Amino acid sequence: MSWRNPQLRRDPAKGPVHPHLPVGRRRWWPRLRAHGGNTWRRMRYPLTRRHVLWTRGEYNPRNLAAEVRILDKRPLWWMAGLAFLAIAPLLTDDGTILSAASIFAIYAAINLVWMLVIGTAGITSLATLAIVGAGAYGGAYLSITYDWPWWSMLPVGGAIGLVFGVIVALPAIRLEGFYYALLTLGLAELCRVYVVQSRVFGSATGGMYGAATHIPDDLSDTGQLRFAYYAAFALMLCALALYRWVDGQRLGRLLRAAPEKNEAFAEAVGIDYRRARIQVFIISSVALGVIGGFYASHFKGASPSLFSMDSLLLMLAMIVIGGIGKAEGAVVGTLIVVAIDKVFIDLGALRLILIGAVMLVSVLTTRAGLFGIQAQFRAWREKKKSERRARRQEKGGEVVPEEATEIADKQAIYHRRFDKQMRDFLKTLVTDEVVEEHRLKPLGQHSEALSRLTNYFRRGPMADKYAVFTIVPMREYRVVALSGQRGVPPRLVNDRTYHSLGDAYHAVFLLRINDLLES
Amino acid sequence: MIADLPYVIVSALALWAIYGLLAIGISIVWSSLGMINMAHGFTFAVAGYGAWLAAQYVSDAGVVVLGAGILTGAVSGALIYAVAFLPLHDKPNFIVRSLIATLAISLLGTQALQWLFGPRVKSLPRVFGNTPLELGEIVITADKLGAVLSSTLLLGLVLLWMTRSRRGLEIRAMMQNPEGAALVGIGLRRTAMSVMAVTGALAGLASVLLSQTFFVSPGAGLQPLVKGLIVALCGGLGSIPGALLAAGLVGITEAATATWLGGQYVLMTQFGVIIGVLLIRPRGIGGLLDETRE
Numbered sequence: 001m002s003w004r005n006p007q008l009r010r011d012p013a014k015g016p017v018h019p020h021l022p023v024g025r026r027r028w029w030p031r032l033r034a035h036g037g038n039t040w041r042r043m044r045y046p047l048t049r050r051h052v053l054w055t056r057g058e059y060n061p062r063n064l065a066a067e068v069r070i071l072d073k074r075p076l077w078w079m080a081g082l083a084f085l086a087i088a089p090l091l092t093d094d095g096t097i098l099s100a101a102s103i104f105a106i107y108a109a110i111n112l113v114w115m116l117v118i119g120t121a122g123i124t125s126l127a128t129l130a131i132v133g134a135g136a137y138g139g140a141y142l143s144i145t146y147d148w149p150w151w152s153m154l155p156v157g158g159a160i161g162l163v164f165g166v167i168v169a170l171p172a173i174r175l176e177g178f179y180y181a182l183l184t185l186g187l188a189e190l191c192r193v194y195v196v197q198s199r200v201f202g203s204a205t206g207g208m209y210g211a212a213t214h215i216p217d218d219l220s221d222t223g224q225l226r227f228a229y230y231a232a233f234a235l236m237l238c239a240l241a242l243y244r245w246v247d248g249q250r251l252g253r254l255l256r257a258a259p260e261k262n263e264a265f266a267e268a269v270g271i272d273y274r275r276a277r278i279q280v281f282i283i284s285s286v287a288l289g290v291i292g293g294f295y296a297s298h299f300k301g302a303s304p305s306l307f308s309m310d311s312l313l314l315m316l317a318m319i320v321i322g323g324i325g326k327a328e329g330a331v332v333g334t335l336i337v338v339a340i341d342k343v344f345i346d347l348g349a350l351r352l353i354l355i356g357a358v359m360l361v362s363v364l365t366t367r368a369g370l371f372g373i374q375a376q377f378r379a380w381r382e383k384k385k386s387e388r389r390a391r392r393q394e395k396g397g398e399v400v401p402e403e404a405t406e407i408a409d410k411q412a413i414y415h416r417r418f419d420k421q422m423r424d425f426l427k428t429l430v431t432d433e434v435v436e437e438h439r440l441k442p443l444g445q446h447s448e449a450l451s452r453l454t455n456y457f458r459r460g461p462m463a464d465k466y467a468v469f470t471i472v473p474m475r476e477y478r479v480v481a482l483s484g485q486r487g488v489p490p491r492l493v494n495d496r497t498y499h500s501l502g503d504a505y506h507a508v509f510l511l512r513i514n515d516l517l518e519s
Numbered sequence: 520m521i522a523d524l525p526y527v528i529v530s531a532l533a534l535w536a537i538y539g540l541l542a543i544g545i546s547i548v549w550s551s552l553g554m555i556n557m558a559h560g561f562t563f564a565v566a567g568y569g570a571w572l573a574a575q576y577v578s579d580a581g582v583v584v585l586g587a588g589i590l591t592g593a594v595s596g597a598l599i600y601a602v603a604f605l606p607l608h609d610k611p612n613f614i615v616r617s618l619i620a621t622l623a624i625s626l627l628g629t630q631a632l633q634w635l636f637g638p639r640v641k642s643l644p645r646v647f648g649n650t651p652l653e654l655g656e657i658v659i660t661a662d663k664l665g666a667v668l669s670s671t672l673l674l675g676l677v678l679l680w681m682t683r684s685r686r687g688l689e690i691r692a693m694m695q696n697p698e699g700a701a702l703v704g705i706g707l708r709r710t711a712m713s714v715m716a717v718t719g720a721l722a723g724l725a726s727v728l729l730s731q732t733f734f735v736s737p738g739a740g741l742q743p744l745v746k747g748l749i750v751a752l753c754g755g756l757g758s759i760p761g762a763l764l765a766a767g768l769v770g771i772t773e774a775a776t777a778t779w780l781g782g783q784y785v786l787m788t789q790f791g792v793i794i795g796v797l798l799i800r801p802r803g804i805g806g807l808l809d810e811t812r813e
Contacts, residue, residue, distance in 0.1 A: 182749060190787065316622060317626070320619050359619070360602070364620060
């Protein structure tokens, strides 16, 4: 019969049951089997040094198998999500869902571009929809009046966006924070009032309709909806690529290093934040203008509701629910809000109340929206854990489970546990009789209890171990504590002088007993 | 053109009074609580409905309607305090989160009003009667006269309260330095509560006054909110004299533009003026407070 681990539970049918105890703070990372020769191989995007997946090759300490650990799982989620979005419209032919899906894709594109300004650059610009609306109105106007084809709306929208970008970028350098938010809010309101009152832009009909569209007429209704969705999906992918291109590269890093209130610091380290902000404003405004042109082509026109406060609030709700500063926040937040808005259409005005309530709850409870919950939860758990650790009164030198996961040498953990149990037992042996016995006979022949105690004391570590220091032989002794370090002299423990060796031994014994009882 | 001048002056005065009420509310809230109250427009709309309900079910005497509007405004301010300020004021990233929270209240509240009262607009009874005041050739309508007088009265009371009373002193201490105020024993939450209630009352009064010319509707708060915000911005957030000056400037611009150029150009000229002011003084006319707050 071989040795059996007594801590391993056994199932009579299946053999040992390995307990997976969810203890500690180590995070679970997915691991893939790998070959030792491929430990350092990476998949990279062609012509760049960027990794497709951030992985680390390592050896499992238990069985020394080569493994690849995926350190960032987000690309996998993105792939799964985008694959779902790509095949989703084929699964249904419900007109409401299909048209809601294309609205989702367009709004997600707008939000992704907006996220560059509000998240990466950290500037609260509320003129986003105004730029989209201006692009849409410009494209629709040219298409209706001069019969321009649909694809011309995109560059026209881009050009209008460029003009607007310059207009909104200039105050952004000089104004800050709220002044800028309010100014852009006013700009949106100005556009709305102008469009509502202007006869050229259809004040009588409540918008401009009849522009050219990229959706072919000769498809069936469902086919048209699907075509529209895939076009919008492609737009969203372009916006995603733009987000990635700006946020993940030099410009994004410069901007994230120079958020509001930190401009002075950024300038001190040599970042020209004004230039970076103008760049991001112009890039995002052009992109928003192009999206506006696409919008006009998609809806065959434009309506003043684009400029309204309610639409702006809806867009803001999307971004806030998802989480500011993350591309996945923009997309998932849009998905949630569009789902509430279009799927519960029977609820009427109540669904806007619902969206407002979700937005309110998310801003009151979360620091950075849906995708900040994980980090917030971890921080909260760490806080609770350390509170609990601080509250724990009696630890007695034993390793607590939270600490245990951080100590690589497991032997040390068991040693400290054994030591604690040992001390608990030894404390019961300390009695007046034992102390009296030691006083009478410091050097032995001792009783069992006393010899257990002295054996334990002898075994202690060198650091802070008590010793007797002879000042004058046979006349003067003092108690010192060893430093435990070579070259560092021992320190005196107290100012008592003992006149016989026996007294000094007993004094050392009493100090050790005292330390034992106090531990 | 010159003949319109008295009319322009009178309407500029009326607008000045109303914008002053709105902008001072926003300005005080920003400087003492550090929060941009985007739900000020919601308070405005709620107060309008409160006044309308009082006129319908209690009495349509001017005092009752005005009082109901002011009271509903104060209650709405306290509500915004409880929902947006109280849970967030000691949390990280307070400024942006409170901005978003008040925007959410504004969205939620406007839709709730629409759901409760329907989209049809309501009109308030004439609070100040119908007899116009005639000074020579100039005819001042009762609502404009009433607006100027009542808002001057209430503003004067509020300013007196701010400068003379103990609570006013606390509010001014909080405007200068919130941490310092807390250190000398000023209750941040209690003071914030009174600030929100008073600014809500100001918005309520402005709502009743403005509803003499316009109507009460769920979305009625948006225009005054935007106007109030830009006036507060132009005056410098946190500066009461600055807000009053800016309200005068914007009121004159609006009255002059509406009379001589046409109503659709009002917002544009206003923005022109405000952008001009902000380009010269990026923190508004009287705004130095941002630096002292930090």
